[in-house]
Amino acid sequence: AQSVAQPEDQVNVAEGNPLTVKCTYSVSGNPYLFWYVQYPNRGLQFLLKYITGDNLVKGSYGFEAEFNKSQTSFHLKKPSALVSDSALYFCAVWRLGGSYIPTFGRGTSLIVHP
Amino acid sequence: DAGVTQSPTHLIKTRGQHVTLRCSPISGHKSVSWYQQVLGQGPQFIFxxxxxxxxxxxxxxxxxxxxxxxxxxxxxxxxxxxxxxxALYLCASSPSPAQGSYEQYFGPGTRLTVT
Incomplete structure (x- = not known):
C-alpha cells in the first residue's frame, strides 16, 4: 500500500518570506512524486515531479521541491512567497514501474498575507 | 491550444439514477484518467x-x-x-505513459450532486 501525508491543513506566510509545504510518503519501491496546485473552482495544475536524479527539483512559478529518501519526504518550497501563490497544494505518489495508481494527499491550504 | 474539457460542469441527480460524465483530452494526449474529489480531500484515482x-x-x-x-x-x-x-469529478490527460510522461493536465471538473 502507498500513502501520502500532508501534516499541515493550512500554512500561513507573509509575502516575500520563504514558504515550505510539507509532504511525506510511503511506497514500496522507488517513488514517482508530484506536486499540484488547485485554485478555487478550478482543476489541478502540475507544478513539478521527481523520478530520479537530482534531489532538488525545480518547477513552475518559482517552486522547487527537495526529495529526501531517508526521511521519505518531498517538501515544496519557494524562496519568496507571493499573494497569488495562495491556493490548495497537493502532493501525490505512485510506485515507479507499477500500474498507474497514484495516491494524493489531503491537501494543504497556503495563505500568503500581504 | 484548448485544455482538457469536461461536460457538464454541474449535474444534479437523484439516488439510484445513472450518470455519464464526458472528457476531451488535450490534442495529442492519448491517456485519460478520472478522479473523484470529495470536498476537503485530495483527488482519489478511479481509472x-x-x-x-x-x-x-x-x-x-x-x-x-x-x-x-x-x-x-x-x-x-x-x-x-x-x-x-x-463530489467533483476530475478528468486529466497526459501525453503517453509509455514514454514515462505521467504529469497530468486536469480539466475544471464536473460537480455532481446526488440528492
Missing part, C-alpha cells in the same frame, strides 16, 4: 485509460465504469448513484 485500454483502476465499486473512444475522449459512468457519490 486510467491509454489507447482505449484500462491501464489502472483505483479502489472503487463496480458501479463505476469508463471507456475511451478512438479520438481519445472518455466517458465515466456511475450507476445506482448514492449520496456519497456527490
Amino acid at each position: 486510467q485509460y491509454y489507447e482505449k485500454e484500462e491501464r489502472g483502476r483505483g479502489n472503487f465499486p463496480d458501479r463505476f465504469s469508463a471507456r475511451q473512444f478512438p479520438n481519445y475522449s472518455s466517458e465515466l459512468n456511475v450507476n445506482a448513484l448514492l449520496l456519497g457519490d456527490s
Whole structure:
C-alpha cells in the first residue's frame, strides 16, 4: 500500500518570506512524486515531479521541491512567497514501474498575507 | 491550444439514477484518467485509460465504469448513484505513459450532486 501525508491543513506566510509545504510518503519501491496546485473552482495544475536524479527539483512559478529518501519526504518550497501563490497544494505518489495508481494527499491550504 | 474539457460542469441527480460524465483530452494526449474529489480531500484515482485500454483502476465499486473512444475522449459512468457519490469529478490527460510522461493536465471538473 502507498500513502501520502500532508501534516499541515493550512500554512500561513507573509509575502516575500520563504514558504515550505510539507509532504511525506510511503511506497514500496522507488517513488514517482508530484506536486499540484488547485485554485478555487478550478482543476489541478502540475507544478513539478521527481523520478530520479537530482534531489532538488525545480518547477513552475518559482517552486522547487527537495526529495529526501531517508526521511521519505518531498517538501515544496519557494524562496519568496507571493499573494497569488495562495491556493490548495497537493502532493501525490505512485510506485515507479507499477500500474498507474497514484495516491494524493489531503491537501494543504497556503495563505500568503500581504 | 484548448485544455482538457469536461461536460457538464454541474449535474444534479437523484439516488439510484445513472450518470455519464464526458472528457476531451488535450490534442495529442492519448491517456485519460478520472478522479473523484470529495470536498476537503485530495483527488482519489478511479481509472486510467491509454489507447482505449484500462491501464489502472483505483479502489472503487463496480458501479463505476469508463471507456475511451478512438479520438481519445472518455466517458465515466456511475450507476445506482448514492449520496456519497456527490463530489467533483476530475478528468486529466497526459501525453503517453509509455514514454514515462505521467504529469497530468486536469480539466475544471464536473460537480455532481446526488440528492
